[in-house]
Amino acid sequence: MKAEPPQSTGNTAAQTRVIEAAVALFGEHGIGGTSLQMIADSIGVTKAAVYHQYKAKDAIILAVAEAVMAGLEEGVTAAEGERSRARARDVLIAHMIDLAVERREWAGVLQRDPIMLRCLQEHARFRDVMKRVNRTLIGGAPDPRTRVLAATLAATIAGAVIHPLVADLDDATLRAELWRHIRKMLPSR
């Protein structure tokens, strides 16, 4: 267990610089509107240096997806360890809120950009995580009402944190208020 700089992914410092710059640009111009030239300029290197870290643009997109999905998988794994389905759902929601609030721009890119959504659907590993998330959010019977609730919860968490109206709020306030509003939608309380 060495001290790993930022996240605990097996990335070099140069790779971390690339994906951090990529996420910022993806959020600002969209993935399709972000060129490798823009990423290279943002870091202060040339395109060729970026290609040395990731052999294609798709690999960068994949690395971004990997970084955020790791946090989500961690949350759903913790949730699945709970005793009741209601507790599991609450634990997952808490994890999702923490994740979304702490990395607001990241959450935006991941759940919003069509190219990222396609990336998440194309890789079985990501699809599996999303399936577990949805199953935990739904809890029991997948009737229309519960499915709309699950979709509403996911959309709320991912979408509210990047709304201009809350851009100036600090993490603690946003997290607390988000919890307050979401809790009112949950049954049996």
Next chain:
Amino acid sequence: MKAEPPQSTGNTAAQTRVIEAAVALFGEHGIGGTSLQMIADSIGVTKAAVYHQYKAKDAIILAVAEAVMAGLEEGVTAAEGERSRARARDVLIAHMIDLAVERREWAGVLQRDPIMLRCLQEHARFRDVMKRVNRTLIGGAPDPRTRVLAATLAATIAGAVIHPLVADLDDATLRAELWRHIRKMLPSR
């Protein structure tokens, strides 16, 4: 008052074909990831024919924004005519839900794509509509709690309708269930 084919915008048939194809492709690949070549191929014409309808890609984006924002402005105008702020908010939410449910892919593109978001912020006309929407949603004092609620409402409506979990639901069911969950978040009920 002549009988206008689809929407009541002053568009020719060829222009309508272009923006309908554009919206579909924008939703699938993102705006930045959609080329005029793709739009032209989708309609079955050449790029030059598309350029004859809209002199630039920005003009197409603008036309898409115009089409959806027209519906939103209609809703907020109707809401502002209500007597109480609470009623105004409810009327606006109802309009937003109708709009989002009926044109699900449209809602996705409009509120999700970074390029579209920038387009909405750059044009004073759109910024003004969004300001009226936010003011109506907030109702009174813009304290953090109310602002998070407004952000949550907007994010929920726009995001839930395009979630995969509800893709197979018909409009009436989705609308009703969405109302049910959102109503629980509203105060004084």
Next chain:
DNA sequence: GTCTATAAATCGATAGAC
């Protein structure tokens, strides 16, 4: 790990015929 240089493809956009 970063650079220069360049290939091959595609992009947005325009000109002019029909």
Next chain:
DNA sequence: GTCTATCGATTTATAGAC
């Protein structure tokens, strides 16, 4: 309203020196 043909800029991606 649509076409062919093309320009110039930009894109992804590669080769090879340091």
